Amino acid sequence: METPFQQVVVVDLASLGIGEAPEANRFNAVGADTLGHLTTGQELLNLTAFGQWGLGNLRDNNPVAGIAATDSPAGFFGRVHVAAPDWNAVSGIDELFQGSVNAWLNKQTSSGLAVHLISTDSIHQFAHPVINASNDQAALDTALNPATAVSQDIEAAGQGITYVLLTEGTQLALHSRVAEYRQWLQDIDTKLYQLSQQLLPNTLLIVTSTQAIDPSFGRLTREYVPLFCFINDQNTGRALGIRRTLADISATIEMNFHRQRTSQGHSFLVELTSR
Template sequence: MKMIGEDDFMKIKRVFILDLASLGIGESADANRFDSVGADTLGHVFEDASLDINLPTLTELGLGNIRYQNPIAQIPEVDNPLGSYGKIQIAAPNNQVTTGLREMLDYQAEARTTSVLDSVAEVDPLDNKVIILSNYQSYFSNQLQSQNIHVNDDTSVWWSLHREAIRQQSGVVYARMSGLDHLAHDGKKESYLGELSKIDGNIQRLMNEMFSTDMLIITSSFANDMRSPLPVTREYLPLIGYLPSGRVGKSLGIRRSLGDIGATLAELFNVEVADNNIGHSFLREFL
């Protein structure tokens, strides 16, 4: 694949956003305000160190590097991660299933808008194609400029995602995984681990399918530690960015709002935002 250097970095034309809904990585700084002290979705499903399950692709992308202070035996830190990595939190003063989603994709603009997804499509309606792959969410149904594809299970999400990946296009493909959340609600730890393993394999396939002008962002819009009686726990969420260039990833640090993802899309696709936008783009930090 063609290498992406600093001079042609802005030639990135398409972004895949993979939302591993429910995957938290440890209590956030404000966990005490949401009865979530000690919450750690990823850590608790991997708490049995003897489990013969690992996530090779996510490990190589830097998932273990995010948790260098609280390592998981099956997801070690790597010296030269393929992805840029960090952790991100929700800034909103509430903690519902859709809170993080809205914070991720809504942004402050001078004129009223539905989300950054619709704005990306409006910036260049001839070239930019925005596709949403998700189970039914009323929020997505209001994205009038996006192609909203309702899918009932994660197998269908992956099938559609791989189909889109092999088409060289401009725009955004947002894919929301719902299976992990269902398994967390049911308290099925072994099934949750198995689903993570399937996700890991599909991410590797997606990385192989990506064009040199693509970018991948892996995150989660909320956390759900199955140890907690709460449907949503207040945790840091993973943030991994990948470019198919072979370069070593960098630390993105701790991001203070999921709005940083929307701000990154806005910068990449030249969407105007207001000066008081809470999100801060991390696009340049990939360099």
Template sequence: MDFQRVIIVDLSALGIGQASDADQFNSVGADMLGHIAARTGERFKLPTLSRLGLGNSRFGDPIVGIPPVEAPLGYFGKVRLAANANKLNTGLREMFDYQSDVRITSAIDSVVYNGNAALRSVVISHYNSYIFNQDLATILTANNDVSAFKKLHEQVIVPSSGLVYMRTMGLQECCRQADIEGCAKSLRYVDQQLARLINELYRTDLLVITSSFANDPTFSTTPTREYLPLIVYTPSGSTGYSLGVRASFADIAATITDVFNLDVSQSFIGSSFLGELA
């Protein structure tokens, strides 16, 4: 598939269980999604994310209300941060920064700088120093999830080429306040908006749903070191399958550079999953 646009939805704070190096970050037993589901009970259901394959990424360790499905709509997997740091922006940098032949640069800006005149990078987010320092991106400020999804839908329904990145804030705010019910409500709202989003996509769109960091609200550690979800959806209608455990968030940067044919140094650690999509 010749993709013309990559859309990334960052459900920041969503983790799916302690990472293999959780003991180094005071995160043994952390499980943001699992703990939210367990404390909310049978009322907790995320039908869209379930159909896309979120529950399949927890094979052998199912989550209440998010069971694995037999024929997921999306490709599913999980990501372990490669960086030794575990700060709020660590995942963002690992997701977008890559080693070009000249220097470390951001895929957000490079899509515009190295592409043709038709390519755009659009960022929808509340203030974040890393994001707002992207000089060539169109920055659309959104201070809540309703505003963010409204702007995302407005961008997606108009045919265009390039990169669109949207970051939610409702979930991370509820996690910060240890508001379990608020976390569940926020995830249900996101799930509803994703149902609308996948019906708005063009055949040449590539949708990536992930989370740049985890924050289990039952832990005092912020952020928690967890595996992060990776769901990739294309409107082609094919059944998705496992993308496995990705060794680094740099795989997303590698996939972006692959889609837009950006020059990447051979020393770059990211591995594109573009060739793994049927």
């Protein structure tokens, strides 16, 4: 049975929201818009990768300065309406991995997949070994650069999953350091663009955010979060719509590797692989 992607890399921005969710009033987050509030002055956002992947299309009804919609997106794009009834630092990650990050990852390793966690946060709730990086850009280099030992390990293993948790933006947003957060996001976008061009065609890059933290609020805010997928040998992408849970991502990974699927989440693998 064919496996569409030998490697799946999930990058978690862990802070970026793209506008208040319908239930924002229950979380005291009415008016929250992490992305939009980065351009409340005269600043323009320079987000090459996200723009080419369809970020402007997600904001077509509420444009952000510097980010235009595109008729020919290079990636797949959507927004996620997080399903978790609570909203804390770990609820999004747990939802992404269908209730328990450690249980889900251990299930994948026991079935023969190589799994790597990369983060600058060494005190997170992972029981799985974490590869520590000096900063977020180093974490991306480690995850996506074909020359790294991690990527070589995955390639040697044949099939694997890499989860990259970026935490610098989380801290900047929590401390309401808007200008620094804006620069962080632009730097990460630049790094993602550079490294995405180095991906092998059999690698699926997924970028999302398991929490939203509007710097103008300085705390967790209930918002839609972005979803981008990029495949290096595909010239055009398409809309993935509104996903109803972050678990759609892990469901997609399970379907890709032909693993037994749980009842949580709906795979969007068909949308990624149909030409």
